[in-house]
Amino acid sequence: MVTDTSRVDRxxxxxxAWVLALIWVLPLAWAIWSAIHPPAFVTRFDPLAPLTVENFVGAWNAAPFGRYLLNTVLLVxxxxxxxxxxxxxAAFAFARLEFPGKSILFALVLLQLMVTPDILLVRNYATVASLGLLDTILAIGLPYFASAFAIFLLRQTFKTIPKELDDAARVEGVTLLGLIWRVYVPLAKPTILAFALVSVSHHWNxxxxxxxxxxSVETRPLTVGLSIFATTDSGIEWSTITAATLITSAPLLVGFLLFQRQFVQSFMRAGIK
Structure with missing residues (x-):
């Protein structure tokens, strides 16, 4: 029986849900409207406004987006x-192996979760510069090769896998690396997918x-390429900016729409809040 309280709660x-949806959709709707209409219709709505692709053509020609896209794909x-x-x-070692200093090392991993990346910008820049890697795709990705979030997430997942599977695999002659990649990784696919989605989204943006x-153009990703669409002598060209923004965000948006079910299920199974 449905009570008045449950009706109110619903x-x-x-x-x-509608308020949150509108907050998310309205900026996107405005960006799409601005990108597919002439600049004169950016700040006013007219159902009879002519459609155009000139903004996308202008944005694409204003910057080497093909190169930026390739750089971004290579980076992520x-x-x-x-x-x-x-x-x-690393997660397997923390979940299943015993070694001196294990608790201390894992505490340091957790401590890294509380450190914002911006604090490390100067130190990371000095390190990359000393290695002679400035202005390379490797320089962009190197500070992120190890992820405390991934280690913690995968460790928690690995700890839920029954240890009896370890013994069964060892009886079959499976090596330690074979145990990781043939037993643990397949069972942790939802968690791995969940983290992969977070990682790709973060580094794409x-x-x-x-x-x-x-x-240089040869190493810049899409987000940095967008910075060329700043102000001009005639002011901010919102139509071109929104078109360039849609070009940049379209791969992620399309990917989410295509795989939204797997996206949600992977997060639910991984226990990400």
């Missing part, structure tokens, strides 16, 4: 590959660090 929940792939390779092994360590 109404509040639905209202809150490099970072994600390095993170999974390093963090899967990262701006400050790539801006600091890059200075």
């Amino acid at each position: 109404a509040l929940f639905v209202t809150g 792939s490099l970072v994600l590959g390095a993170q999974l390779l390093l963090c899967i092994h 990262n701006f400050v660090w790539p801006l600091i360590v890059t200075s």
Whole structure:
């Protein structure tokens, strides 16, 4: 039996969901409107306004977006590959192996979660500069090759896997590396997918660090490339800016729309709040 209280709770929940949806959708809707209409219609709504692709053409021609896109794909792939390779092994060690200083090392990993990346900008820049890696894609990704968040998340998942599987694999002659990649990694796929989505999204949108360590078109990612769409002599060209922003965010947006079910399920299974 549905009570008045439950009806009120449901109404509040639905209202809150609509408010949050509007807060997210309205800026996107305005960006799409501005990008597909002439500049004169940026600040006014007219159902009869003519559609145009000139803003996208102008944005694409104003910057080498093809190169920026390639750099971004290479960057997120490099970072994600390095993170999974390093963090899967580190998480397994913290979850299953015993070694001196294990608790202290894991406490240091957790401590890193409380340190904002901006605090390390100067130190990371000095390190990258000393290695002669400035203005390279490797310089952008190197500080993120190890992820405390990934280690913690995967460790918690690995600890839920029954130890009997370890014994069964060892009886079959599986090596330690084989145990990790043939037993633990397949069972942790939802968690790995959840982290991969977070990692790709973060490094696709990262701006400050790539801006600091890059200075040429050959190494700049999409977010830094957008910085060329600043003010001109005639002011801010919002139509061009929104078109360039949609070009930059379109791959992530399309990917989310295509894989939204897997996206939500992976986070639910991984226990990410």
